[in-house]
Amino acid sequence: MNEWLTAREIAAERLPDMPESERGVQVLAARNGWDGSAQSRKRPGRGGATEYHFSLLPTLAQVAFQQKHMVVELPTKPAKPTPDASLSARAQQERDARLAVVAAFEKFSRGLQLGYATRVQVFTDKFNAGSLVTETWVREIVPSLSKRSLARWQSQKRDGKANRLGHDPAQARKGTGVLETANEGKVRAFMLAAIAAQPHLSAAAVRTQCRYEFGDTLKVVSKGVEATIAMPPVRTFQHALKGLKSSHKIELIKLTNPDQYRSHLAPAGVGMLRHVSEPNQLWQIDASPVDALCVDGRYSVYACIDIATRRTIWLLSKTPRASAVALLIRKAILEWGVPDKIKTDNGSDFVARDIQRLFASLGIEFELSDPYQPQQKGHVERVIGTMQHDLGPLLPGFVGHSVADRKAIENRKAFSQRLGETEAETFGVSLTGPELQKHIDDWTTKIYQHRPHAGLKDRTPFAVALASTKAVRTVDERALDLLLMPVAGSDGQRIVTKFGVRIDHHHYQTPTIMPGTAVFVRMDPNDAGRAYAFAQDGAEFLGEAICPELSGLHPATLVRAAKEIRAELIDERTRDLKANMKKLAKGPSLIERALEVASRDIPNVIPLSRREEVHSTAHIEAAIAAKAERLNPSKPLDPAAAAAHRRLIEEMRAEEEAELTASTEAILEQRMAEVAAERTAGLPENVVKLPETPRERYRRALAYRARMQAGDLSAADAMWLGGYVTSAEFKAQSAMHEDFGDAYLS
Template identity: 80%
Template structure:
C-alpha cells in the first residue's frame, strides 16, 4: 500500500469526503494548509509534483483507502520467533496467521486520527465483514476476529511471547490417551521399558505382556472420576507405541543403539578446537584395519592429522604395536616438525612405556581421550573414514566397509564359483604391504592435501600449511632414530659394574663409564652387540657399550682396550685430586685447621667473674691434710696446727675474693666516670649536669644489649650490664616498657 499520493492519484481513488478532480484536491490542500506540513514533499525526478501522506486525508477517506489497498498476509520480514521446538506445524501456522493480523492492524492504524478503541472496532468489523483483502490461509485459521483477541495478541507480541500465539488442539490433547494415563502412568512406563528392552516387539506382544503385568482391566481417571475399563484392543496399543517411539526417540536410541546415538545424536562439540590455529599445535592419532586385504594378510593403518592444517601422515602395520606408533611419529616429525600436543585413545600401543618415553624425550604433551569416547578425537576418526571410502573401493582386495558390504561382494560370485576358492582369489588380492603403503602415501600427497577442506573454509591443507609463519621445531634424523631405539629390558635402567652392563645374560663393556653409575640403556636394533648408555633421565650421553660375544670381537682384545681406556679415564680424573692431596699434606694439620675455625667462631664475650664459696666435705678436708703432709712430711701437723692451716687458707681465699671484688668495683667506677664524662661533655662550663636518671640508665642498658649481639661490647660495660640487669630498677623499668611499648622510651 502506497502511503504517499499526488493530487491526481487521490482524485483517482474516489474516496469519500474528497473531491473527484485533481484541481479540487489541490484547492482542498491549499485551504487546509497541507503544503506547509511535514506530511507534504516534492516527488523526486522530472516534474516534481507534490505528494501528500495518507494521514492528511479525512478519517473516512483514510479508512476507505486502507481498506481498499491493505492485505492481511504474512509480513515480508516476519518477527523471528523464539526457538521453541515444542511447536508443531499446525501451531506455527496459527502463530503466523495471528502475527499477520496484528501487523495488518498496525498498518491500518498508522496515521489514522482515531482513538484506539475506535480503530479496533473499525478493523474487527471490516475483518468479520470480509471487507479487507485477506489471504485464504489466514482466513482458514482465523475465520472471525474479536476486539479482545486482537488486544491479547498485541500484548503477547509486545511482551516477546511470540510462540504463545501458536496453538495446536491435537498437541493439547497429547498425553491424555487411555494407555498413557492408565494405572497412574504405570502402563505407559511399562510399555517404554518393553520397547527399550526389545525394540522389535509388536503391538500384539506389548498388549499380551501388559495383560500379564496388570491383568485384563485398567484403571483410568476421567474428569476426576476413576473407572475400570477392559484392556484396549491391539490397534490402540499400536497407536500408543507409535507415539511413544516418536516422543522418546532420543532416549530409546541411546538405550537400544548407543553407537548410533554417539555418532548421530550426542553433542558433537563443534568449535571445541577453534583455538588450534597454528601448525603442529595439536595432532590426533588413531588406527583402524584397512578395508582391503594384502597378500600377507590384513593390515592396520595408523593415521596422524595436524588439526590446524588437516595434513595427514599414514603408516601401515600388521598388528597394533608401540613400534608402529614410533614409526608414524618419526615419519610425521621428519615431514612436519615436532608437535606441542598429541591426542590418542587408551589403546595399549598408545599408552605403552616406549610411546610415552618418546613423547617425554621430544617434549610432547600426550593427551589420552576418555575410554569409549571417539568424539574427543573426531578429526582423526573422520579422516580415517574419508580414507576408507575414498581409497578402499579403488584397491584390489577391497572387502567392504561392513559385514553387509562383504557379503555383497562375495555374492557377486555364485556359491559354486566360490567353492574351494581362497579368500585372496575371491577378493582379487594382489597388493603387498609395501605396495599398499606407497598407494596410501601417494593419495595423501597428491590428492588429499590438495583437496579444498570444508573445515578450512575451502582452503587446501597444503595451502593452509604454506600460509603459516610459525617456526617449526625440527629434530636431526640421527637423533630421532636413536630416541626410537628400544630400551634394555622393560624400563632401560641399569647399574654399571666392573664387568659392564648386564643385558639379557650378556655383559656389555663400558670403559668410559665408572662402576656404580646408574644409566639408561637403548639397544641398537641393527647391531645386537652394541648399546648406548645415557644418564638416568636420558638427557646426557655417557658412552657406548659393546658386548664381545655379540659384536664378533675377541674378548681379550676388548678387555685389554677397555682397561687402557678406563686407566686413562681414572688417571685423568685423579690427577688434580692427587695434587690437592699433596698440598694438603704440606700445610697445617687437620686438627690445627679445625681449631682455627673454632677460634674464629667464638663469640666476642668476656665472662663475668662468679661469686665463689668454699665447698668442703670430710673427704675434701682429709685430702687437703694428706696433700699438706705429702708436701712437708718431716713436720707432721697436729690437729690444732691443721685447724690453723685451714683458717689461713680460708683467709687467703677471702683476701683474693676481696681483692677481685675491689678490682672489679674499681673498673666499674672508672667506666662510670667515663660514661658520666661522655654524657656531660656537650654541656657548657657554667651548667651543672643532673645525675643520671633511671630512664637514662635503662636506655643505656638496652643499648649495651644491642652491642652485645654484635660482639662490640667492652668488658667494663659488660660487667656493668651484668650487675644492672639483676637490679630492682631494671626490672621495674622493663615492666613499664612492656606495658607502654617503645613509646615509653621516646
C-alpha cells in the same frame, strides 16, 4: 506491489534502519528469527532463495517501502503458506483449506457494492448451496460454512495466526489413549521402561509384562469417572508402542545406543580448536583398521593430523604397537618438524613408557583425552573416516565400512560361487602392505592436501602450510633414530656388571662405566653390535657399549682393551685417593685419633664421691666363698670328723623337713576349715551340717584344675589339689566320671 523480497532485494532498497548489504540482511534475519516465521518462504523456481514478507521489516522501513511501491489495485491471491514442522500434515491441510475459503471470499467481494454483512451472507449461502466453484479437497474438508466461522478465520489470518486454522483430531486426542492414561500413567511409564530395557520386545511380549505388573484389568478415568477395564488387545499395544517410540525417539536412542546418540544426536561444539592457528602447535594421533585387506592380512593405519593446517601423515602397521607410534612420530617430524603438543587417546600403544620417554626426550607436551571420549580428538577421527570413505572403495580388497557393507559386497556373488573361496578371492585382494602404504601416501599428497577444506575457510592444507611463516624446529635424523631405539626388556634399563651390559643374551663391553651403575641403553639403529648408555633419565651420555660377537671384533682383543681402559680409568680416579691413604697411614692409628677427639669432648668436671652400700645375694656369697677357698684352701677332715659333719647335716635337713611338713599341714587344715565354712555358710542353724562327700571333693578338684589352668589358684588350694589327685579316691571318682559322663557330677 511485490510484498515478498529476498535479502539481496531488501539490501538494494536501502531502507532506513536496515543493512545495505545482503550479508547484513541475512545476519539480521537470523538474529530476529525471520526464517522460522510464517512470513518467510522459499522462492519457487531455480535458486530457491528465501523471501521475507515486508511486514517483517522495522516500522520506518515498512513506511518507506510502501511509499515507494504501493499501487492501488486489486489484491493478488495470497501465496500458499509454507509447511510448518509444528503442524501435522492433517493440520496443515485443514489450515490450507480454510485459507482457500478466505481467499475465495476476498475474491468474491471484489467489485461488489455491498456491505460486509451482506457479502458474508451471500457468500456463505452460495458456498453451502454449492453454487461456488470449489476444489474437491477444500469441499471435503469444509463441507459447510457459517458466517461466524468465516469471520473468525479472517481475523486469525489478518492477525498473522494462520497456523491456528489447522486442526488435527488425532493430535487433539494425543496422550488420551487408554494405555497412556491407565493407572494414572503408570502403564505408559512401564511400557516405556520395558522397551528401553529391551528394544526388541514385541507388542505381545509387552502386553504379557503389563499383565504381570498390573493384572488383567486396568483403571481408567472417562469423563471424570473411574472405571475398570480389561487389558486391551495386542493391536492397541502396537499403536501405543509406535507412538511411544516416535515421541521418545531421542531418549530411547540415548539409553539403547549411546554410541549412536553421541555420534549423531548429542550436542557438539564447532570451532573448539580455532585458537590453534600455527603449524605444529597441536597434533592429534589415532589408529584404526583399514577397510581393505592385503595379501598378508588386515593392517591398522596410524594417522597424525596437524590441527592448524589439516595436513596428515599415515603409517601402516600389522598390529597396534608402540613402535608403530614411534615410527609415525619419526615420519611426521622429518616431514613437518617437532610439534609443541600431541594429543592421543588412552590406548596401550599410545601410553607405553617408550612413547612417553620419546616425547620427553623431544620436549613434546603429551596430552591424553578422557577414556571413551573420541569427540575430544574429533579432527583425527574425522580425517580417518575421510580416508576410509574416499580411498577405501577404490582399493582392491575393500571389505566395507561395516558388517552390513561387508555382507553387501559378499552378496555380489551367489553363495554357490563363494562356497570354497578364500577371503582373498571373495574380496579380490591383491595389495601388499607396502603397496597399500604407497597408495595412502599418494592419495594424501595428490588429492587430500590439495582439496579445499571447510575448516580452513575453503583453503587447502597445502596452501595453509605454505603460507605459514613460523620457524620449523628440526631434529638430526640420526639422533632421532637413536631416540627411537631403546633396548627391549626392562624398559631399556640395565645394571652394568664386570661383563658390561646384557642385551638379548649378548654382553656389550662398557669400559668407561663402572660396575653397579644403573644405565638406560639405546641401540645403534645401523649397527647391532653397538649400543649407547645414558643416565637413567636419558639426559646424559655415559659411553658406548660394544658386543665383539656382533661387531666383528676379536673378543680377546676387545676384552684386553677394555681392561686397559678400565685400569687407566681406575688409576686416574684413585691417584689422589692413594696419596691421601699414605698420609693417613704415617700418622697415629685410627683408634688413637678417635680417642683423642673423644677426650677433647669430655667435660672438665670432677665427680664427687657417692654413698655406697654392699649388695649381696646367695650366688654372690657363693662366688666369694669359692674365691676365698681358692685363695685359702680348706684342709681335708679325718674320717671321724667327716662322719660327725654328715650327721649334723642330716639332722638339720630332718628338722627343716619336719618344720615344712608341719607348716604345710597347718595351712591345709586352715584352708579345709575355710572350705567347710563356705560350703555350709548358707544353711539354717537347725540343719545338720554333713561332712563333704567324695563326689563333692571330686567336683571341687575339677574346679581347682580349671582355676589352675587360668592362673587363678591359691598356693594352699594347689597343695591340696596336688595331694588329692594322687589319692585312690580321686582315681575312683575319675573312673566313675568317665563311665557316666558329666551327668555324674550333677
